[in-house]
Amino acid sequence: MTSGWRLPLAAAAVCIGIAACGASPAPPPRDVRVVLYHDPSSLSLIGNTDQNSAQLASMISDGLVSYDAAGRYVPMVAKSWDLAPDGKTLTFHLREGVVWHDGQPVTAKDVAFTVAKIRDPATQAQSWAGYFADVTSLETPDDATVIVHYARTYADALEPWRAPLIPEHVAGKDSDFLTGGFARHPVGCGPFRFASYAPGQSVVLQAFNRYWEGAPKVGRIIVRIVGAERTGYEALLLGDVDLMAVTPDLWRESQSSTAGTRFARFVYYRLNAWKVDWNQTNAVPYFRDPRIRRALVLALDREKFAATVIGGLGRPAASSYPPESPWSDPSILPLPYDPVSSASLLEESGWRLPHGKRVREKDGKPFTFTLLLAAGSQEMADRIAAWMQQSLAPVGVDMKIEKVEWKTFQQRRKTHDFQAAMAGVSFDPTPDQYDLYHTSAAEGGFNYGGFSDAEVDRLLEEGRSTVDPTARHQIYNRLQQRLREVEPMAFLFQLAQPVLRDPRLEGVEASPVGLFQFAPGPRAWHWSEAGTGR
């Protein structure tokens, strides 16, 4: 209602815009304003990157390959590749005519330089170094060919090569990569070139006219850094921001307020889930019994929680292969809410409810455990924990909640110093989850609960060394079935990511890896006819 007078004005502005267009050359494409909640940890594209800087890096520079909107590999700076039948040698053929933002051509030498930098601990490329661990050597026979040798068969051989490339002739000059000239003014070969950065305020990127796939259709991408989600939302209401992912609370508010309903909106799912690790080391013997792990999930009415507390912006998760993953086995469904089976599984495993008591016992010990979670900005963790506590009480399980700060949480999970631990986890679109489930991943990997199963280990080993896609699919389907039998950890929910945008900003697509880090991503964004006037 309040904005009623603005519409005629906007219409008038558009008319003037059109009239002006007739007389002068086309105006420069309009900017897109988006939001980040923190400063990027680095602008060096590959070094010391957090999620924010990775998002920026993906717009500033391309890798050899990228994911598409479905999480499959597409060629970027590499126009094609051949993987040797033994899966140990990968040959990339680079695209011609790809140039850096300073006009120099992108060559195989730059690829070799990027890899060398990623593997140099001084670069602190924690986000990428793990992917390159099995690369033994790299050859660049000419400017357009890169041959990679792996120590062992690496079925997901393309995975590391999404890393944004960096130019040797620019970054090679810096004595300290993370603080030198390149990290202050990065040069890439992506669709947007770096223009400016004001710490705590904004990062400005400018469309790169000589991008190999054609210039993006928007002018600049202005990334505003706002501390609070609500501030970002209000900037959106004011028209200072064109596109943003919002929290469930703001999403609901935008649906009910007059000002909020004018936005175009969509919801998508990323490859992530809320997960509970059950400690299966000797410290907590009862979580070693798969019946107990299953019983605890069966006692949770996840459909109801998703519909009420999360307001429909989430769904029960089935496994670590969400439906968005190209490798998900569609026959594996989330465990149902079944308190009767839950109780009988607990009975079966020896945990009985003594007369007149509320908590089950076995050998005189009550079924009590503590769920560890990280305090932080994600209040969802508190809500889920409180609901689990309530849901487990009726089946005779006493759950306590312990909240610690994030670093402490990480440390305790890594050292198996917990009974059950809950956190969000995200997955790659590749099927290899060796680091999550393999017995050896209990130390140094992400198998925090110390789960161990011979068949799971065998399937994981087989899966990562099988190159043939059909055979791989069979292996990973079998793995998902085996995981369903043993339920090593509980995948509770997948939370939806709601997005609001100016309805005139078109071409905004989501992928299982987000709004930015895939092809075409922001390169496809454009303003509709009505939106180009401003």
Place this chain on the structure above:
Amino acid sequence: MLAAIAARIATALVTLAVVSLLVFALLSSLPGDAGDDEGPKPLPATFRAALRAQYHLDEPAVVRYGRWIADLIRGDLGTSLSSRRSVRELLGERLPVSLALNACALLVMIATAVPLGVLGAWKPGGRWDRAGLTLTTALYAVPVFWSALLLQWLFAVRLGWLPLAGIATEGATLGSLGAVADGLRHLVLPVACLAGGGLAYVTRFVRTSLVETSAGDGGRAARARGLSTLGYLWRHGLLQAGVPLLTLAGFLIPRLVGGSLLIEEIFGVPGVGSLMFESILARDIPVVLALTLISGIATLAGTTLADLLILCVDPRVRRAG
């Protein structure tokens, strides 16, 4: 006199050293450190070890503290462990922002609190006193995150008079005068929130000091000479109440370099509050230590300055010195 000041500074330096040692020990004893962040793939052990060596995290805490002190003596505040930028550079960005914000807030607070205090002390328990008390207590009682959101909604979203957040209009090309005006416009709402919260405290302090002075011999003598209460309070009372007021001002000065996490987050102000918070979470010890040091120095400077000013205004202290 000089010896007293020198002694005071020496005590303060020792205090600072002890505080920095405590902060260092506390942060080092927390689980986890700056070198243990996880990537999407587990890192090879050799890579992880090399990474930790760069941060000197492979050395004992005592050695690291010694290294920090040695660097400090050379005037080097070190390098941030999370952003890898020099702490001096980080402070150079954040401190002026906090300083401007807090200085404006303090000025507004004092400029409002003193007249309100005088009005209150004019007729204690009277209409003005009660009105001032109600107003300032209400401002004090309102949670700052709520008043901030309310102000944002009213002045930025609804009326559109003031910018919503940030400290400058990005992309705007302004002259130097225009840039200052733009900066001030951005400061209005956060300054109002910061000043509003502290108003009650300072107003009550001013009022109480004035009431005491006014009830004393000086006040009685002035009234006997036919001076009105208000006239006395303005002309003599404030000066007489100067000692407690300056002491209070001394305690307020450290606020200049302190951060306000909530205000900074809500209004998108890149100040030291959010830097401190993030640095603690990231175990970024050099940054936390530098910020601790600065607030320590500000506290020392504030109290010393207040003492010196008291010397100037209070003839009794001056003579005794």
